[in-house]
Structures are given as structure tokens and as C-alpha cells.
Amino acid sequence: MCKMSFKKETPLANAAFWAARKGNLALLQLLLNSGRVDVDCKDSTGASALMVASYAGHMDCVRELVLQGADINLQRESGSTALFFAAQQGHNDIVRFLFEFGASTEFTTQDGGSALLAASQYGHYRAVETLLKNGANIHDQLCDGATSLFLAAQGGYVDVVRLLLTSGARANQPRQDGTTPLWIAAQVGHSEVVRVLLLRGADRDAARIDGTTALFKAATKGFSEVIEELLKFSPSLNILKNGSSVLHAAVLSGNLRSVRLLLEAGADPMLKNKVNELPADLTKNERILRLLRNKDKLGLL
Known part of the structure; x- marks a missing residue:
């Protein structure tokens, strides 16, 4: 999702944007009170001084701009608003303040990003909580289908994952390629997130379009703690992928x-593409080979 730019157009607008970015309230007030700077002046990307102050977390400047009549729901060319930037950076005091003056959660970026998606992606628990209390749609999705739960699971933000699930997020809602929150958490190695998702009803055997499951991906990456959590829920051990x-x-x-x-x-060593047919040079870990040789059901290696 989008980041803030600080390109300016005119010298006075440049000064206003600099003041908003740096939190220089006195200079910002001077410029706004001069009548020579539009409170909604924009840079070349369509960002306003309010967006800049919200991104930087300067509450005094945000308050001044709003009280001077700044358009809270003004959108940048990408679709971002001041609320989006405050949520993305986790400035919950600003998120709350913007809601008090009519900020809307309905606006999205060109890639489908919302303030809730942005806050979830970066693990900002308090901002997520405030957004949900003020009507943010927990089922918002990026253009690729990723939900707030998916993004929080990907980042390993277990507290945000719990909050979203408690608030009605669907544990098995996949991205367009079939990737579920459980799969992405397993792929990155977030074992605690995996445990929480499984306890909240995540499908342990849900497969992506390419046929891989969370267990298969965790095995590929060698994430033993994730494998241990998944095994508690008896996933399919003997599935094949290519x-x-x-x-x-x-x-x-x-x-x-x-x-x-x-x-x-109970994984079957004699399954197709049997472990006992693997050449030894596929792994440098002799301990694994010794373990497999000593497995009764394995036979000759």
C-alpha cells in the first residue's frame, strides 16, 4: 500500500508542508493565518498538509488544520486520506480525532487499501480497535483478495489477529490465489498465529491453487514449531505435491x-517419491539420514 511523498509546489505551500511534517505549529499557524496558503493546498501527488501531519503524527498540527477547515476526507490521487495515513502509521490519537470531525472509512486506494487494512498490515492494535469501533468494514479486501486478517497473519501480529477474529473476521477467507491466513502464517513461520487461527476454526488442510497446504509449506521451510502446532490438529500427512x-x-x-x-x-516414508529413493547429496544433514535409516518401516536406504 502507499507511502507518503513530500513533493511541494509553491514556496509558501512548501513551507506549510514542511511545518506539517516537522510539527512546527507556530509556523503552520502563521502561514494559514496569512491568508496566502490554502488549508487544502496539495503537492504534485494530491497529498494535503493534513495528510502529511497525520502521517507524521503531529496532533497539534492536525488539530490546527482541521479547525481551520481542512477537508478531512480529501483523497490523494492514489485514493489515500488523512485517516489512511494516520492508521498506517499507528497514530491512534489522530485516528480518534479525525473520527470526531467526520472522517469516513469508506475511501480506498487504487489497490483496494483501506485504513483498516493499512493498520492491520503494520500491526497497530489500537488503531485497528478504533477503526472497528467507528464502522470500518472488517471484510475489506485488497484487489488481490487479501483481508485485514490475512495481512495481520502475514506480519505475525497475534494480538491484531485475535482482535479481528473476535470482531468477525473469517478465518478461512482466501486471497484470490487460494492463500489463506493460516497458509501465509505457516509460510512465514509465525507459530503463535498458526495456533490462534487453528483454535478459531482455520482449515488445517486448505490448499492454495498450486496444491500446497500450510503443513507442506512449513515442512519446506523447516519451521518445526509451526509443524508442531499443525500436527495438534491432525492434518493430512501423506498428501502429494508434484x-x-x-x-x-x-x-x-x-x-x-x-x-x-x-x-x-505417522508420515509414510514409503510414499511416492519415497525418502529412501532420495540421493544422499540432497541433504548435508547426516543426522536426518541416520534417523531415516533407523525407521523400521523405511526399509533399505
Whole structure:
């Protein structure tokens, strides 16, 4: 989602934007009271001084601009508003203040981004809480289908994940490519988020368009703590992806604990693309090879 730019147009507008960015209230008041600077002056991207002050977190400047008549819901060319920038940066005092003067949660950016999506993406719990209390749509989605829950799970923000789930977020709502919040949390290695999602009803075996599940991805990355959480919910162990099993993926990751966990949970070493057919040079971890050799059901390696 979008970031703030600080390009200016005229010398006086330049000074106003600088004051808003730096939190220089005295200079900002001087310029606004001169009558020579429009309170809604914009830079070349359509950003206003209010947006700049909201992004930078300068509450005094935000208050001054609003009291001088700044358009709270003015949109930049990208679609961002002052509320979006305050939420994105986690300035909850400004988010609350903007709501008091009529800020709307209805505006979105060109990629579908909303203030709630932005706050969730960066893990700003208080801002997310305030936005939800003021009518933000918990089912907002980016153009690719990512929800606030998806973005919070991707970032590993477990408190925000809990808040969103409690507020009605759908645990299994996928992105357009089939990626669920559980899958993305497993892919990045956020085991606590994985645990929370599973406890709230996330489908342990939900697969992306490419056929991979959260367990398969965690095995590929060697995230043993994520695998351990997933195994508590009895996921499918012997699924295949392009001929490779979950156990096969764990062996290739070189993570001994992941391999041990899967074997103890009942993963079949004799599945297609059998582990016993893997050449030894596929892994430098001799401990894994010794573990597999000692597995009764494995047979000869």
C-alpha cells in the first residue's frame, strides 16, 4: 500500500508542508493565518498538509488544520486520506480525532487499501480497535483478495489477529490465489498465529491453487514449531505435491526436528517419491539420514 511523498509546489505551500511534517505549529499557524496558503493546498501527488501531519503524527498540527477547515476526507490521487495515513502509521490519537470531525472509512486506494487494512498490515492494535469501533468494514479486501486478517497473519501480529477474529473476521477467507491466513502464517513461520487461527476454526488442510497446504509449506521451510502446532490438529500427512510428500519436503529442508515430528506423527516414508529413493547429496544433514535409516518401516536406504 502507499507511502507518503513530500513533493511541494509553491514556496509558501512548501513551507506549510514542511511545518506539517516537522510539527512546527507556530509556523503552520502563521502561514494559514496569512491568508496566502490554502488549508487544502496539495503537492504534485494530491497529498494535503493534513495528510502529511497525520502521517507524521503531529496532533497539534492536525488539530490546527482541521479547525481551520481542512477537508478531512480529501483523497490523494492514489485514493489515500488523512485517516489512511494516520492508521498506517499507528497514530491512534489522530485516528480518534479525525473520527470526531467526520472522517469516513469508506475511501480506498487504487489497490483496494483501506485504513483498516493499512493498520492491520503494520500491526497497530489500537488503531485497528478504533477503526472497528467507528464502522470500518472488517471484510475489506485488497484487489488481490487479501483481508485485514490475512495481512495481520502475514506480519505475525497475534494480538491484531485475535482482535479481528473476535470482531468477525473469517478465518478461512482466501486471497484470490487460494492463500489463506493460516497458509501465509505457516509460510512465514509465525507459530503463535498458526495456533490462534487453528483454535478459531482455520482449515488445517486448505490448499492454495498450486496444491500446497500450510503443513507442506512449513515442512519446506523447516519451521518445526509451526509443524508442531499443525500436527495438534491432525492434518493430512501423506498428501502429494508434484510427486513430493510433506516428509520429502521436510528432508530437503534439512531440519531434523521437522523430520522427526512428521515420522512420529505417522508420515509414510514409503510414499511416492519415497525418502529412501532420495540421493544422499540432497541433504548435508547426516543426522536426518541416520534417523531415516533407523525407521523400521523405511526399509533399505
